[in-house]
Every structure is written in C-alpha cells, then in structure tokens.
Amino acid sequence: xxxxxxxxxxxxxxSGTSVKIECRSLDFxxxxxxxxxxxxKQSLMLMATSNEGxxxxxxxxxxxxxxxxxxxxxxxxTLTVTSAHPEDSSFxxxxxISSSGGGNQPQHFGDGTRLSIL
Amino acid sequence: xxxxxxxxxxxxxxxxxxxxxYCNSSTTLSNIxxxxxxxxxxxxxxxxxxxxxxxxxxxRLTFQFGEAKKNSSLHITATQTTDVGTYFCAGRAGxxxxxxxxxxxxxxxx
Numbered sequence: 001x002x003x004x005x006x007x008x009x010x011x012x013x014x015s016g017t018s019v020k021i022e023c024r025s026l027d028f029x030x031x032x033x034x035x036x037x038x039x040x041k042q043s044l045m046l047m048a049t050s051n052e053g054x055x056x057x058x059x060x061x062x063x064x065x066x067x068x069x070x071x072x073x074x075x076x077x078t079l080t081v082t083s084a085h086p087e088d089s090s091f092x093x094x095x096x097i098s099s100s101g102g103g104n105q106p107q108h109f110g111d112g113t114r115l116s117i118l
Numbered sequence: 119x120x121x122x123x124x125x126x127x128x129x130x131x132x133x134x135x136x137x138x139x140y141c142n143s144s145t146t147l148s149n150i151x152x153x154x155x156x157x158x159x160x161x162x163x164x165x166x167x168x169x170x171x172x173x174x175x176x177x178r179l180t181f182q183f184g185e186a187k188k189n190s191s192l193h194i195t196a197t198q199t200t201d202v203g204t205y206f207c208a209g210r211a212g213x214x215x216x217x218x219x220x221x222x223x224x225x226x227x228x
Contacts, residue, residue: 046217049214093161109161
C-alpha cells in the first residue's frame with residue numbers, strides 16, 4: 001500500500017530555532033501534498049497545499065513566512081517552521097495524494113511530527 | 119468557506135453496542151472520506167464515498183453518503199475494544215482540498 005514517511009517524529013528545541021520537517025512518499029509519486037496541524041484532541045487543521053514545482057497554497061490565517069513549504073520533487077515536500085516559538089508547539093502531519101487517478105484519490109498520512117518549543 | 123460539522127464530539131459505549139457518527143457539510147461534496155486515528159497515531163484511510171446515496175460496508179462498519187451529497191454517516195455494529203479511536207469525516211467540494219470534521223472520539227468499555 002501507499003506509504004508516506006515523515007521525519008523527524010519528534011523535535012524538542014529552543015525558542016528561535018528553525019525546524020525542518022520532511023514528508024516523503026515512498027512508493028508512489030505525489031504531485032500534491034498537504035500539511036496539517038493538530039492540537040491535542042482536536043481535528044486536523046489544513047495549513048497549506050504543497051504542489052510539486054510551484055508555490056504552496058496557504059490557508060487563511062497561516063503565515064507564509066513562518067511556515068515555509070518546498071515541494072521540489074514528486075516524492076518530497078518539506079515544511080520549515082522558522083524562528084519557532086512555544087505557541088508553534090503542536091503535532092504536524094503531512095499527507096500525500098498519488099499523482100495518478102484524479103480527484104478521488106485518498107490521502108495517505110505520515111506518522112506526524114511532534115514539535116515542542118521550549 | 120466550506121465547513122464540515124461532525125457529531126457527536128465523543129461517545130462512550132459498552133462493548134457490543136452500536137455506534138454512529140454523523141457528518142454534515144455546508145456545501146455539496148464531490149466525495150467524502152472517512153479516517154480513523156488511534157491515540158498517538160496518524161489518520162488512516164477507511165473508505166471513500168462518491169455517489170449520491172451510496173452505501174458501503176466493511177465488515178461491521180457501514181458508511182452512507184446522503185442523496186444531496188452533503189451529509190454522511192458511519193455506523194459500527196457491535197463495537198469491540200479495537201474500535202477505540204477518533205473517527206474523522208473529510209469532505210472535498212472539488213479539487214484535492216479536503217476539509218476535516220472535528221472528529222468523534224469513541225470509547226469502548228469491555
């Protein structure tokens with residue numbers, strides 16, 4: 001089945017540090033990847049849609065300069081949380097959709113990254 | 119903008135009892151997907167419904183898509199402790215963008 005690898009699985013760092021999270025589709029090509037943020041016991045909040053070879057589409061209220069997204073290949077998207085602060089602490093999850101099959105393809109999720117900013 | 123409401127927020131059941139979660143969209147959907155997330159884990163795709171009035175079954179799970187393609191439900195018959203987790207519906211109104219419901223957290227008491 002479709003596998004999405006997300007790395008790292010958890011990060012603890014000091015305030016002001018920039019953190020990069022990688023999302024890879026291991027056995028399929030993904031033109032489109034999504035980045036979500038999930039607070040404890042809450043739903044997934046879509047942050048941005050990452051499109052291979054073009055700029056990401058950010059949801060309203062998400063700072064583009066704060067959350068940098070790069071989708072340089074069909075199997076890799078990265079999310080960089082720049083100058084992270086404690087309020088950025090959260091669970092970040094990526095998902096990917098296979099390039100084949102059109103609009104009815106399901107999303108395959110990575111395992112998530114738990115980010116804690118001290 | 120598009121909103122997807124899901125109820126109930128949580129439900130406690132005795133093992134063997136049935137369970138249903140409901141999802142309602144503010145706009146007509148092109149498809150709706152259901153995911154299950156175990157505590158500490160990531161969402162896992164369960165099923166996708168595309169057609170108006172569609173009903174699909176997976177063992178003890180029954181999924182329905184409303185005639186107007188604006189609502190959906192997931193029904194679990196005779197719950198088991200392995201059913202514990204949060205069930206999310208997620209709707210697409212067009213394209214790939216998917217909006218998740220708030221999720222229903224299921225607790226099953228043995």
